[in-house]
Structures are given as C-alpha cells and as structure tokens.
Amino acid sequence: MRVLGIETSCDETGVAVYDGRRGLLLGHAVHSQVALHADYGGVVPELASRDHVRKTLPLIEHVLAAAGLDGRELGGVAYTAGPGLVGALLVGAVVARALAWGWGVPTLAVHHMEGHLLAPLMEADPPAFPFVALLVSGGHTQLIEVAGLGRYRLLGDTRDDAVGEAFDKTAKLLGLGYPGGPALARLADDGDPKRFTFPRPMTDRPGLDFSFSGLKTHALVTLRDLAPDDRAAHADVARAFQDAVVETLAIKCRRALRATGLRTLVVAGGVSANRALRARLEQMATAEGGVAHFPRPEFCTDNGAMIAHAGALRLAAGEAPTADLAVRPRWPLDELHPPVRA
Numbered sequence: 477m478r479v480l481g482i483e484t485s486c487d488e489t490g491v492a493v494y495d496g497r498r499g500l501l502l503g504h505a506v507h508s509q510v511a512l513h514a515d516y517g518g519v520v521p522e523l524a525s526r527d528h529v530r531k532t533l534p535l536i537e538h539v540l541a542a543a544g545l546d547g548r549e550l551g552g553v554a555y556t557a558g559p560g561l562v563g564a565l566l567v568g569a570v571v572a573r574a575l576a577w578g579w580g581v582p583t584l585a586v587h588h589m590e591g592h593l594l595a596p597l598m599e600a601d602p603p604a605f606p607f608v609a610l611l612v613s614g615g616h617t618q619l620i621e622v623a624g625l626g627r628y629r630l631l632g633d634t635r636d637d638a639v640g641e642a643f644d645k646t647a648k649l650l651g652l653g654y655p656g657g658p659a660l661a662r663l664a665d666d667g668d669p670k671r672f673t674f675p676r677p678m679t680d681r682p683g684l685d686f687s688f689s690g691l692k693t694h695a696l697v698t699l700r701d702l703a704p705d706d707r708a709a710h711a712d713v714a715r716a717f718q719d720a721v722v723e724t725l726a727i728k729c730r731r732a733l734r735a736t737g738l739r740t741l742v743v744a745g746g747v748s749a750n751r752a753l754r755a756r757l758e759q760m761a762t763a764e765g766g767v768a769h770f771p772r773p774e775f776c777t778d779n780g781a782m783i784a785h786a787g788a789l790r791l792a793a794g795e796a797p798t799a800d801l802a803v804r805p806r807w808p809l810d811e812l813h814p815p816v817r818a
C-alpha cells in the first residue's frame with residue numbers, strides 16, 4: 477500500500493510517499509522554516525502556520541510528480557495530528573482531508589512521536605519488537621518499552637527541559653542562534669573534554685526520569701567567568717555540556733535495558749542525529765550484549781517519511797480511517813493503541 481505522509485507539526489513541512497508492501501520510500505521532500513524564524517530566536521507559531529499554508533500543496537505536487545504517481549493510486553493519506561502547534565497541525569490535517577476526499581482514499585491521523593519512534597524500521601536490517609526506545613527531540617525526552625505497534629509503556633520522562641530544548645537554550649547562551657543543537661555539537665568537536673566537568677543529573681538515584689534544566693544553568697554560571705569572545709573556552713563549555721548529556725542518556729538507557737531484560741535499543745527524534753550520542757549509545761548497547769538502531773540522520777529530525785511510514789504500517793494492519801478533523805496539540809504517546817480494525 478502506498479501512503480502519502482504530511483508533517484506540519486512545527487517548523488518543517490515534510491511530505492513523502494512510502495510503499496508499505498515493498499518497504500520502500502518512493503519520494504520525499506522537506507522544507508525547513510529555520511530562516512523564517514531565525515530573527516526571533518525561536519519558532520513563531522503564526523508564521524509557522526502561514527508558511528505551511530504556502531508550502532504544503534506545492535511540496536505534495538512535487539513529490540507525487542517525482543514518484544510518477546497520481547493521488548488516486550494511493551492507499552491513503554497520513555498526516556501528523558499531534559503533538560505540536562495547533563495552527564500548524566490544522567494546516568496538515570485540512571490539506572490531508574481535502575485531498576483524500578477528492579481522491580477517494582482514506583485519511584489517517586498519525587502521532588508525531590510514533591512517527592519518530594518507528595523511523596528506524598525504514599532502515600536496512602530494522603529492529604524487531606520488543607525493544608526499548610529513547611525519544612530525544614525538541615519537546616520530548618522519553619524512555620519507552622515498545623512491545624509492538626501501538627503498544628507503548630512509558631518508563632521515564634523529563635521533569636523539566638527536553639534534551640533538544642536544553643541543547644537549544646545552551647546554544648543560545650553560547651551565541652549560536654536558533655536552532656542551536658547542531659551548531660553546539662559542531663563547536664563541541666573542538667572542545668577540550670578535560671577543562672570542565674558538568675554534572676550527570678539524576679544518575680545518582682534509582683529511576684529512569686531525566687532533568688536537563690540544571691545543565692543549562694551550569695553552562696550559564698561557567699560562562700560568567702569567561703571572556704565573551706573566547707571561542708576556545710566556549711568550545712570547552714559546549715563539549716562539557718554535550719558530554720554530560722550523552723553520558724546521562726547512556727546511563728539511563730543501560731538501566732532501561734537491564735530493567736526490562738531487553739537487548740535492542742532504538743533511538744529517534746532530532747537529537748538522535750548527534751554523532752557523539754550515536755557513538756556512545758552504540759558502544760553501550762554492544763557492551764550490554766545488545767544492539768542500537770538509529771534512523772539515517774535526515775530522518776532523525778522532522779520529516780514526512782516517518783509519517784507516511786507509520787501511516788502505512790497502521791493502514792496495512794487494518795486500522796480504521798480517521799473520520800473527523802481533530803488535531804491534538806497535547807497527546808501522550810502511551811495513550812495510543814494497537815491498530816483498531818474498521
């Protein structure tokens with residue numbers, strides 16, 4: 477079944493067609509709004525919605541034409557229904573519903589984080605259920621026990637900032653602009669790992685919850701004693717911050733593998749593009765006698781392929797199409813169910 481996926485939950489317009497029967501991506505495109513929001517230091521919701529209005533249809537036309545497909549040949553249209561910005565989500569929902577009605581094909585509301593979580597299944601040698609998933613994005617930091625499609629048990633969550641948010645806020649302190657995560661990671665490559673040591677929050681007590689806001693404060697206090705134009709010192713701070721995040725996540729992932737008795741770790745969401753994190757988690761999983769899976773870097777951050785893929789899996793499992801136009805800006809992942817047949 478070939479499914480069109482539409483992602484508009486935040487500041488990327490993502491469109492893709494995934495062929496579920498062949499396990500093949502037939503085409504995809506992402507339009508990033510980074511330049512649009514850069515002057516404001518963060519995403520401006522109204523500007524995000526308006527840009528999705530401008531970009532979604534042309535992007536769909538482009539992806540379908542490049543794949544040589546007519547909309548009537550599709551098995552369905554999947555769109556991100558949440559979590560995310562309400563206005564941005566509504567654009568994707570309305571476009572998906574209108575096109576699907578016109579083409580006479582079913583529509584399916586997809587959970588953005590389920591899209592992220594299942595993205596590694598699009599890679600060669602995909603992970604098999606059950607596994608432990610670490611979801612690290614701009615809005616989420618969660619450890620989840622995944623028994624199967626739609627069978628998610630929350631093991632741990634952040635008490636304050638999400639990891640991506642902590643990267644972005646610390647990057648701002650370092651004068652790196654928005655979104656600062658990738659820029660901070662590049663600066664950290666030049667840093668001295670021995671100059672500063674940041675704490676590993678909440679690793680000295682049992683449990684799988686996280687807290688990352690203290691690391692940002694730690695960076696702020698450290699930076700106060702440094703000259704604003706001292707790039708080498710800034711790189712050392714970036715390195716200490718990233719090392720602390722990576723090590724904290726590795727400790728908690730190891731704990732989750734041991735607590736569940738599982739050996740497969742799946743890592744997804746924007747921060748899973750971070751090279752230091754990928755290397756450390758791969759090393760940890762191997763040391764535990766297991767294996768770690770990641771999406772290819774372009775499918776770590778927001779994209780349409782993960783939505784087309786999750787939609788294709790659910791429709792192929794017989795899930796009933798979504799009848800209403802509702803979006804859910806807040807939508808806990810563990811409220812999802814396995815596919816419910818029509």
Ligand code: KG4
Binds near residue numbers: 614616639
């Ligand atoms: O999944 P995503 O694209 O959007 C959300 O659903 O939130 O994640 C975006 C987040 C941002 O906070 C961004 O700074 C972070 O992922 N990010 C990174 C890297 N690439 C993206 N953080 C650290 N290192 C990276 N290489």
Ligand code: ZN
Binds near residue numbers: 588613614746777778
């Ligand atoms: Zn995301």
